[in-house]
Amino acid sequence: MNVAMESTIDLLLRGVTNVTWQSVVMLAVGCLLIWLAIAKEYEPLLLLPIGAGCLLTNLPLSPLVGEDGMLTVLRHAGVDNELFPLLIFIGIGCMTDFGPLLEMPKMVLLGAAGQFGIFLTLVLAVLLGFSHNEAASIGIIGAIDGPTSIYVSRQLAPQLLAPITVAAYSYMSLVPIIMPPIMRALTTQKERQIRMPYSSRVISKRTRILFPIVVTLLVGILVPFATPLVGMLMFGNLMRESGVVERLTGASSNEIANTVTLFLGLAIGSTMVGTSFLKWSTLMILVLGLVAFCLDTAAGVLFGKLMNVLSGGKFNPLIGAAGISAFPMAARVVQKEAAREDFENFILMHAMGANAAGQVASTVAGGVLLALMGAA
Amino acid sequence: MNVAMESTIDLLLRGVTNVTWQSVVMLAVGCLLIWLAIAKEYEPLLLLPIGAGCLLTNLPLSPLVGEDGMLTVLRHAGVDNELFPLLIFIGIGCMTDFGPLLEMPKMVLLGAAGQFGIFLTLVLAVLLGFSHNEAASIGIIGAIDGPTSIYVSRQLAPQLLAPITVAAYSYMSLVPIIMPPIMRALTTQKERQIRMPYSSRVISKRTRILFPIVVTLLVGILVPFATPLVGMLMFGNLMRESGVVERLTGASSNEIANTVTLFLGLAIGSTMVGTSFLKWSTLMILVLGLVAFCLDTAAGVLFGKLMNVLSGGKFNPLIGAAGISAFPMAARVVQKEAAREDFENFILMHAMGANAAGQVASTVAGGVLLALMGAA
């Protein structure tokens, strides 16, 4: 018809004409993440929103990622200032019972061993040509802890936030698949059958309350960069153990955690823009993340074997694998493997202690990494 | 006494001396909205906060709408960037069952027919002297969908946001009062008595999950302006149907929806400032909104009659009226009217399908309107 009409049609078709190959691939990636979340149940609470965010971001001319777009608003509100991962840490603190760790303090060391993968992956990444900051960010996937990965990589290499987050959460959900073969390869049947006595000790309420405060002070003074991560985790745990702020504990572990998880997922998804995500480096990050995970598990098991030798054969090295922080899935996998060899072997509580230690150690390692990178 | 004293008294009385006739009228309007919300139960979840926001805004010298005032903060946080209506759409998606629509795909067309009123009202508004953008904003009341109205009018004519929102929500709540006379006037008794077979079909979970994804991709690519509205509605529905993110579905349809509804109402109320609300145009908008609503209903019923003719008398035209998006009230009114003629006539499921289609069609129409206005 007239010119206005034609331009109208142009405008109506502007969506179609703005489809690029990158956007098509990213739409497929978004659908893949959604499929993983729903069909495979890989961390659906985060991968489903991330996948949806990815879809909505890569639709042509999406107003959601414009200047005042909703996803941009969410990103500014909680990702750029690291508010969301820290709020989630409060919730995790509210839901974590450090009792098994308090009963068996030596389990703390297993948590440290579970962070080896971070640094070994860092070495690999830097050899593959990533910059130092990028290498450190990739290494943090080895913490096997979503919020820590987001927090650290946001500061060191924000351009890699999307692939790192996706890798971190995907691998966290692969714990039951990836860990067992490594655990079996590195241990003998006899080692896996080692039974461990479980002398339960009543942990007083006072100790339970002192624990988060002491950890915060200790870590906060020695590694200031870890203050936010450790502080929020321990603040949540303090509220939990105090027993006097049930309303706040409930809000932190339910309303706030759920809302923030939803917003965080969408915001992370919105960083998966085709032109910056579809790079060779993304694939390498995914591979390196997997390597980091395997190295973590292996380092944990090997450290377990060391403890077995030191204790004169009384320590089941499988427990070492629980030192990574994927809490409490890692501990469960350890118990499953132990029960596979000897149905009556119950090492869950030991594994839980190591697992809780891994949670703390991950935040400490994240802080140390930030400190070291600040130095370099 | 002294000068300070006098100025003190002046200042204490400054509230009284700053009462204007506009503020008095607006206080009355606020009270009216509160009365409608409480005594008449017209959408109280939104009209009560809007009324309260209107009251608090029009009190003399109200600090709540000052630069850092709470209502201003809320408006910036969620209305100016359209965050709040989109969050509400996630919640609506979580609560909407598109099953009846998936069983009877042809009901989709009734949803389209229910949007005629938007454009006919637009014509009326432009003839009455409103600018093109304003006319389109007024027309969107015909979508009979609160969040869509807020979203669209915020972009096209923010100065009319208050009256349009009030009109949209008021008329949504008047569905059971306004629709029946129109439905009866346009149909014969025989038509209203038409029974429709309801051959229920099991919709697989896969289809239910694919539906929101397909709609998002389809609409998002063809009408980028509709991406936020459709995307959030369908994201909510995807979470619902996935069945793996109950925590997020719960948070979206409860905590987030409730909090956002409260804040949105207060913020909308704060835009009802006397000097800009008390204009001839506001009254015209209220009237035109009512016209839009009636035109929608009529168009729906007439389209239903067309489908009846095309199907050889097997389609109950009342169902056409459910094509507007006031979900699920419109479907309920349709069933009520049908049952009035023939107590055993159960067309609720068909009406629900049309109603769900109306919900989708409203967001599509909103996006098309934005696209066309971007073009013009």
Added chain:
Amino acid sequence: MNVAMESTIDLLLRGVTNVTWQSVVMLAVGCLLIWLAIAKEYEPLLLLPIGAGCLLTNLPLSPLVGEDGMLTVLRHAGVDNELFPLLIFIGIGCMTDFGPLLEMPKMVLLGAAGQFGIFLTLVLAVLLGFSHNEAASIGIIGAIDGPTSIYVSRQLAPQLLAPITVAAYSYMSLVPIIMPPIMRALTTQKERQIRMPYSSRVISKRTRILFPIVVTLLVGILVPFATPLVGMLMFGNLMRESGVVERLTGASSNEIANTVTLFLGLAIGSTMVGTSFLKWSTLMILVLGLVAFCLDTAAGVLFGKLMNVLSGGKFNPLIGAAGISAFPMAARVVQKEAAREDFENFILMHAMGANAAGQVASTVAGGVLLALMGAA
């Protein structure tokens, strides 16, 4: 080793080297607040987050209070614009039953009498050398109402926000300890034994709904500065009494109140920076706050005695002490004291009326104070 290594070690130890005596003292103060919250249960819902915020802020080089630090973000989001205390007021309104006050309107006067302490403390503070604005802020502790104190002191003397908030919440929790001795000292046994008839009157729903609207209009027009405080308190109460927005009432008094309480506590704690908190003035504020509290109680009881004289000995002067706003603890203490003298004396309902009046009067007094300071 090399230079990088040394600087690395320097950086790792930078936390330790940045510990100052102020930070150590503040860490102790934080622990003290946490201890008060947990062991003594002094308003734990606020003092625990405040204490944790204080700890996390005063850890050396804490990134949480840096430019984009989480605590800074929270402070900007809700303290600097007074959003958080106002949201809490909505929740308090949702949970307050003004029924006893509506049954006995003359109790309103006791609420007024309970605000004397504000102004007497103001006089003391100004004599001790505080500036006018600071004196007024310190006086507001006498409102014995946390959110009011935060709201007013944020506007008049933001530099004193931390000590004032800590004082306000600490003393609110000390109601059962501080009030009884004063009450006993100022009344005779005979006075405390006065029984009061309680002729309950059915308050219609209409009156209950009109009450918040009328109070908002009345106070809002006469004292614009009180509009936010009174408006939000009464908006919450309107939602409660309307009975049609249960979802919003629930969200306001649960999800929103809990989340905001948590964030508010952390943000307030983050203002307790050693260098500005550890001053002579802080100690004076704590003492003056205590004085304000005592003066409030005394003024209330004395006014109660006046009413007793005026009523010819039929008014139990203990009820006067309930006119402060610490709701509903003050009313409970009054009943306890009365029952101590005469086990069957039930004056709880009268005390509740006075207590609810104290709540309203506190917000009014806060607004009047702001108005007067604006004038001076």
Added chain:
Amino acid sequence: MSDLAWGLEMTVVGMGVVFALLLLLMGVLILTARLDSPDKPAADEPEPPQATPAPLATTPVPATEPAVEILTAGLTVQQATAVALAVITHAEVRRQQAAPAMRTHAPGSQIHTSRWVSVGRGAQNQSWNRR
């Protein structure tokens, strides 16, 4: 002494204003009470709304009332409590399901709502798998 003078002035003016305002409020309340009581004794409020499921506290009590006695015959108080609680909780769950946000009033509201809407919405909000 200017500070003291200022302080006392503030006290007088401030408390004066506070008392004046609250006196005014008292007047309004008394007026409201007068206007309200005579023409509407209590008809306005046949059964006051209960925002919270507070009456649970009293559920054991009905077990001793004759009307309910029939139902609870053969049950201990604990059993009766369980049954009553179950029924009330069930109603609460239903009413919350039936209340889509943003859509008119909370439909399960025991005063105002038609059962029809309540059940219709509740049903609509779940999957149609009965068929």
Added chain:
Amino acid sequence: MSDLAWGLEMTVVGMGVVFALLLLLMGVLILTARLDSPDKPAADEPEPPQATPAPLATTPVPATEPAVEILTAGLTVQQATAVALAVITHAEVRRQQAAPAMRTHAPGSQIHTSRWVSVGRGAQNQSWNRR
């Protein structure tokens, strides 16, 4: 009359686009229905997930089904309801406890979850006071 022309053009184009889009959607839906029904009659969905504890509404019904009859023998319908509700609510509570945010799927999910994880996590999330 340019305004009228513009308005009518908007109407035609707008409704045209809306109808076109929804027709397309209808086509896709019909296609999906075709593709979906034959190869997967209903096997994909042995028991559809229920996001809300809606089936509570029907709990009295099982009391009349033979399989449950054994369990409920000697109970009134009310008692059976109470018991059923208690068990369901209990399951709901357990599953919610068992679901730490940010950690994989809601573990109590009746379709997908192993009982093992559910109980393990639930236990982990409370204090170890049994010992």
Added chain:
Amino acid sequence: MSDLAWGLEMTVVGMGVVFALLLLLMGVLILTARLDSPDKPAADEPEPPQATPAPLATTPVPATEPAVEILTAGLTVQQATAVALAVITHAEVRRQQAAPAMRTHAPGSQIHTSRWVSVGRGAQNQSWNRR
């Protein structure tokens, strides 16, 4: 090879610091354990607080304990569960009602709270319709 050197340095320093910190933490934990166990065997914690109603899981068990046997005589395990659940849920509801935000501790808290406050507040938070 400078990259490799940097990487290895990072690994050594990083893991060294992590291990050092956690060793320190272990030391503190062991110290705490020593200090805590002897002087306070368990008196500090007569009945540990339970943030969640987790013990529900074990409610059928008490039915076999003698003390509770009396109460549950004549009830099936399911009935006993229902009753126990009802009572616990009821207590939970009461304690939550009784806890106005911003006002001191959650008053229904089973350890610390006086019954008086709990009921008083609960009652205060609902309408006075008894009269």
